Amino acid sequence: MRALLATLVLLALAGCAAFPSYRDRSVDMTSMAVFDPARYAGVWYEVASFPVPFQEGCTDTRATYGALSPGVLSVRNFCIRDGAPTSIEGTAEIVGPGRLKVKxxxxxxxxxxxxxxxxxxYRTAVVGVPSGRAGWILNRDPQIPDDRYRAALSVLDFNGYDLSRLQRTAQRGANEQ
Known part of the structure; x- marks a missing residue:
């Protein structure tokens, strides 16, 4: 059992090393000082991302957050992959202003x-990870207005992200099943 656990840990660590970093980690990253989890709850459509391997082939990507208890949100990520709906659920613990620990x-x-x-x-959000291995522009609607998209790009740039590697996410209007 210990050998299996050690192997899984090594594979997880090796997988982490394979993820690219999309940001200059010498740039300080800042989170929202004033963050309201109740207003953050609800559906967010991914309009652009610095993709991670588990999102490969996804369209119509969205995340739904809901209140579970004080300091904890439910999370449900959904996308269409190869024509089929797929989702994963978990929790997001609020560990600081604008900082979530997502499991x-x-x-x-x-x-x-x-x-x-x-x-x-609370119509458009930018989410990043300190390692720089992922980042997202989220919007309450599948289509984002140009002014808010440009503002989101500025936030990513300010936090050291390489905007040339940002990918738009196809939102074709597929319904969740």
Whole structure:
């Protein structure tokens, strides 16, 4: 049993090393000082991302957050892959202002997700990870207005992300099943 556990840990660490870093980690990353989890709850459509391998082939990607208890949100990530709906559920513990520790089902560890920016109306959000191995622009609607998209790009740039590697996410209007 210990040998199996050690092998799984080594594979997880090796997999982490294979993830690219999309940001200059010498740049300080900042999260939202004033973050309202109740306003953050609800559906967010991914309009662009610095993709991670488990998102490969996904379209119509969205995340739904809901209140579970004080300081903890439920998370459900959904996408269409190869024509079929797929989803994963978990929790997001609030560990600091704009800082979430996200644990998804089947994953051996929790990941740091930092809310870098949310517009005043909580319509558009930018989320990053300190390692720079992922990042997302989220919007309450599948289509984002140009002004908020440009603002989101500025936030990513300010936090050291390489904007040339950002990929737009196809939102074709597929319904969740």
């Amino acid at each position: 998804l089902g089947g994953m051996p560890f929790a990941a740091d997700y930092w809310v870098l920016w949310v517009d005043e109306g």
